[in-house]
Amino acid sequence: MGIKPIVFTPTLFFEYAVCPHWIWHDIYSDPKDRGEMPELTLKLFEQGVLHEKEYIEELEYTQVEQVNLQQAFDNTLALMKIGEELIYQGVIQYEDNGILYQGRPDLLKKVPGKSNFGDFYYQPIEIKSSKEIHQEQKYQLVFYGIVLEQLQGVFPRESAIINRDKKTIPFLINEEEYEKTANHIGEILSIIKGNKPPLKLVSNCKNSPWFKKCVSEAEEKNDIALLYHLDCRSHNVLRNYGINTVSDAASMDIDSLPKIPFASEETLERVKMQAQSLEQNDLKWIADPRLPQSDLKIFFDIEGDPLLQSQYLFGFWILGDTEYKYARVGNVRKYENEGKYFLYFLAEEPEDEEILWKKFLEWLDILPDEYTVFHYANYEKAWTAKLAEKYGGSEKFHHFYSRLFDLEDARKDSVIFPLYFYSIKDVARSRFINFKWRHEKAGGAQSVFWYEKWLEEKDPEVLKDIIDYNEDDVRATEFFYLWLSNFKENRKQIIKNAEIYT
DSSP: OOOOOEEEOTHHHHHHHHOHHHHHHHHHSOGGGOOOOOHHHHHHHHHHHHHHHHHHTTSOOEEOOOSSHHHHHHHHHHHHHTTOSEEESOOEEEEETTEEEEEOOSEEEEEEEEETTEEEEEEEEEEOSSSSOOHHHHHHHHHHHHHHHHHHSSOOOEEEEEOTTSOEEEEEOOHHHHHHHHHHHHHHHHHHTTOOOOOOOOGGGGGSTTHHHHHHHHHHHTBGGGOTTOOGGGHHHHHHTTOOBHHHHHTOOGGGSOOBTTBOHHHHHHHHHHHHHHHHTSOEEOSOOOOOOOSSEEEEEEEEETTTTEEEEEEEEEESOTTOTTOSSSEEEEETTTTEEEEEEEOSSGGGHHHHHHHHHHHHTTSOSOOEEEESSSHHHHHHHHHHHHHOOOHHHHHHHHTEEEHHHHHHHHEEOSOSOOSHHHHHHSTTTOOOOSSTTOSHHHHHHHHHHHHHHOOHHHHHHHHHHHHHHHHHHHHHHHHHHHHHHHHHHHHHHHHHTO
């Protein structure tokens, strides 16, 4: 009996993009350590299948129905040789040096041209639930092209995806895309053959079922992968200079180091303080927080679906309007015992995004001139600018835009947390602030999952989860603001007391 070949499939491109360790752990780690797949990832797979079935109902095609992959390949090859116009769910494959390159393109389309089969050859087409073509989908199409070249003697330079709107998005495969895919294949094969990737932790790793395992391994080694703001492309160079652990980074002599790629001297100073914060398991204050003051404070958060390229919820937590003067436009949840309220604008369908925007502009018309809008990270600023360009702004919007204040900037300038990640969830959930979201799975990806589920099922409970999550986000933003403000006031008092007694 021969040695069973290693099987390379397009799914590996997605796993590699999320976290290279996903591939390694699936092969070499104890399956008991594998966590659950994120619900959004599972939903996308499920949604892709549903979208695919819906689209092909409108086509004339020949389907390859065999479950056994070898039999399905034999059938597919036979259909290609006789020149079938459109093949659905065919299997293509070839073996080279003990690697079986195998895939199942959604569609194989016959087009004119010379090939081993005659005056025609086949192009791969993928049916996707996204709106635009993503990089991993490009890798997938190039991969199918490489396999098809082995079968038909010609590489198909033209391919496409059918997006969620059933529109064809063409993809012309140039040399650059071909080389990138070939390099990716080589890197993935290296992992499959047992070469474990260097440790790294980035926010995208949270979407891997092995995320907790990766964190655990980094913690066991106290590895520099735990250091936020340190580009993983800097790791190897730092390791060559003996900086392998958080402890090493906490005491590193930056002046003695050469120029480190992707890490300026200022970045290394920050990384050193981050390492010290982790070592001490405590906050490290850099400066007093600089926070604008105004009677009317608005805490702002947007929920958007990157798959649809659509923003579906603007949420605001209002502080300083006990008479509800500015609650006349939009949906409102009042909390009279707190003297605050939650106001939001919702697009129940992606095509309602413009209506959401217009209602938001209408609300801005009743706001006074003096207020501050607090948000965390750049998403709100970036997307309000994009939507203003897309649908039109107003004088009041430009004033609103000028009143935006990013609390992430205030955090960067003032304090370092002993954390591996710095989203508002990570910061506000920390023991220093201790804010609790209502839903245990709260997160941006979860909100997208809920929205996709809402669009499919129209379950009002799912819509409530989305709104509750957004409200918790803006409340958490206020929590963080108050925490920073209290520190500033407490510090002033400490300094004042010190001056009195000295």
